[in-house]
Amino acid sequence: MQFDARRLFSAHKLRFVEGDVIYLQGDNGSGKSTLMKILAGLLKPSQGYVFSQGFSRPAWWQSDSLLGKAVYLHQHPYLFDGTVKYNLTYGLPVRKIRTKALQQRLEQAINMAQLSDLLQHSASDLSGGERQRLAIARAWICQPKLLMLDEPISNMDKHSQRLVLAMINQLKIEGTGLLISSHQTCGLTALCQQHWHIKDQVIHTSQHVPNLDTQQDNSVMGSHYVIAK
Numbered sequence: 001m002q003f004d005a006r007r008l009f010s011a012h013k014l015r016f017v018e019g020d021v022i023y024l025q026g027d028n029g030s031g032k033s034t035l036m037k038i039l040a041g042l043l044k045p046s047q048g049y050v051f052s053q054g055f056s057r058p059a060w061w062q063s064d065s066l067l068g069k070a071v072y073l074h075q076h077p078y079l080f081d082g083t084v085k086y087n088l089t090y091g092l093p094v095r096k097i098r099t100k101a102l103q104q105r106l107e108q109a110i111n112m113a114q115l116s117d118l119l120q121h122s123a124s125d126l127s128g129g130e131r132q133r134l135a136i137a138r139a140w141i142c143q144p145k146l147l148m149l150d151e152p153i154s155n156m157d158k159h160s161q162r163l164v165l166a167m168i169n170q171l172k173i174e175g176t177g178l179l180i181s182s183h184q185t186c187g188l189t190a191l192c193q194q195h196w197h198i199k200d201q202v203i204h205t206s207q208h209v210p211n212l213d214t215q216q217d218n219s220v221m222g223s224h225y226v227i228a229k
């Protein structure tokens with residue numbers, strides 16, 4: 001992948017299978033978000049291609065079969081103008097929205113993300129952490145095949161982190177594949193079973209997640225930083 005003459009990364013072959021839970025590591029600007037957007041079908045790689053297998057054919061108005069099934073969640077998630085409830089229900093299949101199963105999943109998401117007191121609030125009034133909780137709750141309802149979380153806990157206090165961890169863990173149990181980027185080790189990175197690392201413009205893959213705490217550069221471990229356990 002490159003932008004104009006600037007090369008970001010290359011990879012011979014990456015495989016992301018439904019149910020895989022992968023920790024994506026890389027320095028600022030190494031291309032983690034870009035890689036996630038490629039896998040979500042939002043960006044095209046400058047060379048090579050993304051081959052998706054096992055997805056139903058895209059509807060006639062969709063250009064890519066990954067759209068809506070491989071979901072990319074930005075660290076500053078995009079929300080629609082309108083209430084929290086509107087954001088949770090927008091885009092759900094009109095015919096299915098009245099089904100009992102979907103109603104139950106909606107209620108469960110509201111409870112798990114503790115959004116019930118905020119349902120009638122305008123999404124634009126939410127705090128950064130609440131916005132992320134809402135975006136994750138919305139993705140949780142849709143149960144994507146693959147969910148890519150870009151710095152999901154960057155704005156969150158410990159309470160919100162625990163709520164989100166429970167939701168993501170539930171998706172993992174249900175078989176959703178996860179690709180999680182985070183600059184800090186946390187409960188979410190502890191869920192990961194594989195490791196992708198963008199280093200020196202190459203995506204290195206491993207079937208094991210290294211002990212990330214011992215990887216920290218001592219020079220940033222001084223008085224300014226506390227590494228969350």
Ligand SMILES: Nc1ncnc2c1ncn2[C@@H]1O[C@H](COP(=O)(O)OP(=O)(O)OP(=O)(O)O)[C@@H](O)[C@H]1O
Nearest residue numbers: 003004008026027028029030031032033034035151
């Ligand atoms: N559409 C674009 N056009 C040109 N350059 C871009 C574009 N999108 C991203 N970049 C550049 O590509 C580089 C990688 O960006 P990206 O957001 O993927 O990095 P990242 O690893 O997610 O960074 P961070 O850890 O800081 O979030 C950055 O230097 C960014 O400015």
